[in-house]
Amino acid sequence: MLALGMRIPEELLHFIWRFQLFRPFHLQTSCGKSVEVISPGRYNVDAGPDFLFSELLIDKQRWYGHVELHVESKEWMLHRHHQDPAYNSVILHVVWTGDSSCYLSDGTWIPNLILNNQVEEGLLGKAMDLLHNGNWLACAYRMKHIPMHVKLQAIQRSAVERLESKTMQIMTLLERYNGDWERVTLSLIAGSFGFKVNKQAFLDWSELISLRILSKISDKPLQIQAMFFGQAGYLNAYKGKDSSVLNLKNEYHFLKHSNGLSEMTSFQWKFLRMRPYNFPTLKMAQLAGLYSLHINWFSRILNVYAIEDLKQEIRDIVIPTFWRRHYHFEKCTDDHNTALTEAFLDILAINCFAPLLFAYGKHIRQANYMDKAMEWLERIAAEDNVISRNYRKAGLPSYSAMESQGLIHLQSNYCDVKRCLSCPIGAYILQQPLSF
Known part of the structure; x- marks a missing residue:
């Protein structure tokens, strides 16, 4: 099993926060304030904080604002967020480990929420199995257990x-x-x-x-x-x-x-x-x-x-x-x-x-x-090429050009670069019970 103190990819931390794959009860900041997540916010793929318009209860007081995530708390200062006014609406700094003090550009202190003791170790192991196995298609070992609607969602979104x-x-x-x-x-x-x-x-x-x-x-x-x-x-x-x-x-x-x-x-x-x-x-x-x-x-x-x-x-x-x-x-x-x-x-x-x-x-x-x-x-009928044939063998068939075009995009933009956590199939695998 994986050690909880290991360095995890930041994209995995984003995934955990986005889908709230942590123990929701008794969350506390490093200074002892209780935290309840009403809404994790909207995932931001552009510049600025990682999650926008989050809604939280911090010490039983309702807060609306943005949330920034880092694997280590010291990265707040390393990335110079304390000098960037774009981060002045951040209300919580979610980290995997560390308790370095963090400040906004106006000098306001913001709390850290440390998650490394709030996530099941089995989830981390499952994530690492997905991200680091040797298959050309990382999810191939679970493909036969993936519902068809999840497969179609991945292909159609990619198209x-x-x-x-x-x-x-x-x-x-x-x-x-x-x-x-x-x-x-x-x-x-x-x-x-x-x-x-x-x-x-x-x-x-x-x-x-x-x-x-x-x-x-x-x-x-x-x-x-x-x-x-x-x-x-x-x-x-x-x-x-x-x-x-x-x-x-x-x-x-x-x-x-x-x-x-x-x-x-x-x-x-x-x-x-x-x-x-x-x-x-x-x-x-x-x-x-x-x-x-x-x-x-x-x-x-x-x-x-x-x-x-x-x-x-x-x-x-x-x-x-x-x-x-x-x-x-x-x-x-x-x-x-x-x-x-x-x-x-x-x-x-x-x-x-x-x-x-x-x-x-x-x-x-x-x-x-x-x-x-x-x-x-x-x-239009699905294209018959190396990509469509490989996916068909792995359990992802295509029946129209819309779907075969989706597979072309899926391979180059997700599978080849291991963006499993941004794919509906990878997300489904990690959100299932640990016995899945």
Whole structure:
């Protein structure tokens, strides 16, 4: 068993206070004043005291204010809280050990409540087993005992957090593009067409594309193809004699000189160790087909009710017949399909369409857009990847893209960094009777 005098993580002390996992009776400050916790307060993850708006009875007098926690009482002075007016509303200093005197910046003395003798030793042992076992998924050894509603809570909360995280990235793009949602949409769509290998190249390319010019040529698919391939640098690098490609070169020459366009170099695009169907040339042809269908994809995303309707529109894009015998410009191949796969349509919905809807709804404070985004993700099948398979084996299956996205966020933001005490599953384990 663990010794009660051991050094515990501060996050565990926060957890104990937050869920009041201590003996509630006969609590006393180090100076002998009785303490009764009416409300532990609101857990604060930002700067300032750890718990805000707590309600306590100290020596039978009711107090409202903030509570600060430290493993050792001397940390109050080490962190210079005695010099920070933001801590002047602290009414109690909760510590694991130590009895160093603590003062507010105005000189007011505040009491210490020491908890190391008020917590069951078995709870500490269970917490350390959870935080320090060798499993890649710390809670795996208890997973079969966790109720399904707790598992779903962990996954769904994590999925929303992932959407919130993507919203922050989208807001950064929105500021960069001076509030132009269509430009943000082009950037997100282009990045998805590049997958991991060519994502940055597609993003760099999207910076060169003028939506104003696209609007002018919206009814001219050939010119859209010419502009997309030309600004990617492919046409400048082409040395062959195929008439359809030479036609694109002529169209781009006109567009370039009449609009002052500049292009990338073809060396920025990667082909090695890629499946031909994912070559950036074929993906660019598909992307040009997408923008030949509609220029204002953000407006389409907002106005379409069902994700299946949007996917059906994209299935109808037209790809030039040249690409049925080519994966890139230089070499002819056997005839092959050029349509976007169902898996890729799901990638667009998961990485572009749903996050854009969610971010827009949050930006304008319209919950119906956010709800629609989450409904779209719930209607898409779960992604099949290493992360989802590992969680399924551990007892956390996913049945929709909303849930598989939640697992991706759960792994990188909770499981990998051992934030078990901030996860509903970890919280459930520690709040159960010690025999659990």
